[in-house]
Amino acid sequence: MNFTTWGRTYAAAPARHAEPQDEAELRALVARAAADGLRVRAVGAGHSFTDAAVTDGLMLGLDHLSGLESLQRRPDGTALVTVGAGTRLHRLNRLLASWGLAMRNLGDIDRQSIAGAISTGTHGTGARLGGLATQVRGVRLVLPDGSVRSVSDGDAPGSPDRELFEVARLGLGSVGILSAVTLEVVPAYLLRSTERVRPWDEVVGGIDALFDGHDRFDAYWFPGTDRMLTWSHDRVSAAERAEHEASRRGPAGALRTAGAAARSFLDDEVLANGVLGGVMQVAAAAPRTVPRLNAACAAVLGDRTHVAPSDRVMVTRRRVRFAEMEYALPRAALGEVLRELDRWLRAAGEPVPFPVEVRCTAADDVWLSTARGRDTAYVAVHQYHRMPRERYFRAAEEIFVAAGGRPHWGKLHTRTAADLADHYPLDDVARVRAAVDPGGVLRNDYTDRVLGLP
Numbered sequence: 394m395n396f397t398t399w400g401r402t403y404a405a406a407p408a409r410h411a412e413p414q415d416e417a418e419l420r421a422l423v424a425r426a427a428a429d430g431l432r433v434r435a436v437g438a439g440h441s442f443t444d445a446a447v448t449d450g451l452m453l454g455l456d457h458l459s460g461l462e463s464l465q466r467r468p469d470g471t472a473l474v475t476v477g478a479g480t481r482l483h484r485l486n487r488l489l490a491s492w493g494l495a496m497r498n499l500g501d502i503d504r505q506s507i508a509g510a511i512s513t514g515t516h517g518t519g520a521r522l523g524g525l526a527t528q529v530r531g532v533r534l535v536l537p538d539g540s541v542r543s544v545s546d547g548d549a550p551g552s553p554d555r556e557l558f559e560v561a562r563l564g565l566g567s568v569g570i571l572s573a574v575t576l577e578v579v580p581a582y583l584l585r586s587t588e589r590v591r592p593w594d595e596v597v598g599g600i601d602a603l604f605d606g607h608d609r610f611d612a613y614w615f616p617g618t619d620r621m622l623t624w625s626h627d628r629v630s631a632a633e634r635a636e637h638e639a640s641r642r643g644p645a646g647a648l649r650t651a652g653a654a655a656r657s658f659l660d661d662e663v664l665a666n667g668v669l670g671g672v673m674q675v676a677a678a679a680p681r682t683v684p685r686l687n688a689a690c691a692a693v694l695g696d697r698t699h700v701a702p703s704d705r706v707m708v709t710r711r712r713v714r715f716a717e718m719e720y721a722l723p724r725a726a727l728g729e730v731l732r733e734l735d736r737w738l739r740a741a742g743e744p745v746p747f748p749v750e751v752r753c754t755a756a757d758d759v760w761l762s763t764a765r766g767r768d769t770a771y772v773a774v775h776q777y778h779r780m781p782r783e784r785y786f787r788a789a790e791e792i793f794v795a796a797g798g799r800p801h802w803g804k805l806h807t808r809t810a811a812d813l814a815d816h817y818p819l820d821d822v823a824r825v826r827a828a829v830d831p832g833g834v835l836r837n838d839y840t841d842r843v844l845g846l847p
Contacts, residue, residue, distance in 0.1 A: 396436065396452060399504075400716045401778045402805065403444040407452035414457045416533075416541070416572045423570060424539030426451040427834045433537070434837055435570050437479065437506030441513050441803035442717050444839045445565055455479030455506060458572055461488055470580045473530055478508035478571035486704040495581045498522040498609075499707040508571040513803030514563055514763055516721075516771070517707065518752035519609040526563040526759050530577050534561050534569030537834035545575065553828065559760045560825045565802060567822075567840050567847075568829050583629040584608070584706040588622060588697040596621040597731050601724065604753045604770075609707070612751040614731075615687040616738045622694045622748075626706050633700075670713045672746055673777040680744035680780070687746060715747055718786045718805045719773035720798035721763035724753065727770040730796050734772070734789060743785050747775035761817055763799045773804070802843070810845035823847050 394410035397403070408431060413419040426433050431450035439446065446452070458477035465473040472494055476485060482503035489495050500515040507525075516524030531545030544558035560568045596603065596612055604610050609626040672690060676683050722730055731751070738745065750773040754764045763769060774789045776782035786805060793800075799816050800806035810819055826847035830836075833847065 394452065396439065396446070398439045398442060398444075398446075400440075400442045400714060402442045402716050403447050405444075405447040405449070405452065407448050407450060409451045410454070411451065412454040412457055416458065416535070419453070419455075419458065419570060419572055420535050420539040420541065422451065422453065423535050423537060423834075427537045427539075427832065431834075432836060433570065433834055435508065435566055437509030438481070438504045440502060440505050441509065442805045443513075443803055444837070445513060445803060446509075447839065448837050453570060455508060455570075455572075456481075459484065462573055464492060472578050473575055474578050475531070475573055475575040476507060478532075478574050479506050481506055482510060483708075486708075489578055490581060490702065490704070493581050494578045495703050496525075496576070497528055497579050498525065499704060500525070501611075501707065501709050502711055503704070503708045507574050507576075508566075511562055511574065512564065512566050512571070514761070514801060515803070516752075516754050516764065516801075517609070518611055518754065518771075520604040520607075520753050520768070521755050522609070523755055523757045524759075524762060524764060526762060527757050528576050528578070529562040529574060531575035532558065532561045532571055533573040534571050536569050537830050537832060541572070542569065542829075553825075556821065556825050557829065560822055563759050563761045563802075564822065565761075565840055565844065567826050567835055567844060569835070582703050583633075583700055584626040584703050585629055585633075585698065585700050586706045587625045587627075588695075589625075590620055590691075590694045590696060591623055593619045593621055593735075596623060597728050600727055600751070600770075604724070610753065613748040614751070615691045615748050616735075616743075616745045617684050617687050618691040620691050620694070629700055673713055673779070676744060676746035677777060677779045683744035683746050690746075690748075714778040715775045716778055716782050716786075716805060717773055717775045718789060719750075719771055719801040720790070720793035720806075721769045721771050721801065722793065722796050722798045724768045724770045726796040726798075727751070727772070730772060730792055730798075733792050734774075737788050737792070741784070741788065743788075744780065745774075745776060745785055746780075747777060749774055760822060761802070763801060765817065771801075773801075809842055813843060814845075819845055 396405045411422050423433055432448050433451045434446050434448040435453045436446040456479045458479040460477055462475040482505055498517040500517045511526045533543045544554045548555035607625040608628050611624040613622045672686050752771040754769050756768050757764050800808050
């Protein structure tokens with residue numbers, strides 16, 4: 394088997410590849426690989442732009458470890474749902490919807506497995522919301538010797554099990570291969586999505602008010618232009634939900650639903666993906682056209698509002714391949730970081746046809762979370778996979794690091810454990826890793842680089 398990441402950033406040719414049918418087979422595969430001196434890594438959709446999944450040993454696909462294991466409803470309407478670790482997010486969202494439930498927060502891509510999404514720190518957006526790892530209440534994982542451990546946030550603070558849970562729910566697969574994940578989910582809800590084009594200065598100067606004024610907020614900016622597309626999502630009240638559902642009944646409702654679906658296809662598939670793909674091909678063939686292309690893309694952006702189930706609002710389809718770097722910043726630093734990035738892009742004349750994305754999350758206490766201990770803003774820079782990115786990403790990273798930024802674990806960066814020790818309890822992480830994996834079975838070049846040796 395040959396493996397390539399979705400963004401075409403890394404490739405691997407593992408000695409073995411397996412897709413276990415169940416946990417028992419997973420245990421046997423891991424134990425046999427360890428006995429044979431092979432390292433072991435799990436892979437989902439390959440949506441990490443880093444070499445997190447790359448191995449020359451055993452590469453495990455977990456797609457068969459998928460679906461619902463248990464559901465426990467709570468009096469407050471929330472529920473604990475345990476699913477196979479290989480469950481893809483789009484399937485998880487459909488499964489939850491069938492039970493009248495939903496994830497509290499999601500990232501903007503749903504192709505990943507739940508194990509891959511939490512292990513690399515997928516975060517979504519929302520000033521009062523945490524990333525996916527904050528929704529994890531327990532995990533079951535297979536250790537290098539083939540044994541199984543179940544650990545959760547209910548384990549005693551400071552105990553070995555609780556510390557293992559901290560690294561297992563967000564730790565790049567460095568303490569075991571996840572076989573199941575228990576999530577806290579909420580009653581299904583609708584979001585009103587409002588897309589609005591605003592002046593660049595208005596967004597950058599008022600970003601805190603925009604973050605705090607909405608349940609979720611994103612901003613997109615085509616480099617070299619003076620406008621941003623802002624995208625706010627707000628929970629619909631019970632009364633508004635009842636009105637929305639009533640409006641969808643009968644022949645008139647069916648026509649409105651069909652019209653909304655047609656517009657969504659036009660906006661999201663034809664414009665966002667089809668046209669964007671064409672723009673990228675032109676940009677790759679003729680980089681000098683990028684300023685005009687970005688101006689044209691910014692000019693056609695328009696305002697739009699629609700109401701839909703939460704996952705359909707938060708998730709977008711990405712058919713145009715790209716490479717991405719994203720850094721988590723102290724919120725107070727965001728405005729100056731965007732201004733400095735804009736100054737560099739204008740001065741350097743670098744051809745960048747992909748928009749810059751801006752998001753936020755609440756502070757949390759997850760050991761390896763990019764939002765650990767601080768309210769966080771995220772800036773993501775992208776480049777079409779057929780165009781050079783090194784100069785742009787290097788300059789952006791220098792700006793981010795100078796502002797106290799932390800790299801997204803699943804996106805391109807050049808930071809090392811020595812750089813990151815000021816941000817994370819890497820000594821504690823190393824202690825937990827050494828206790829469960831003394832032979833380094835779960836290591837690869839990436840974990841050695843960013844977490845250090847156990």
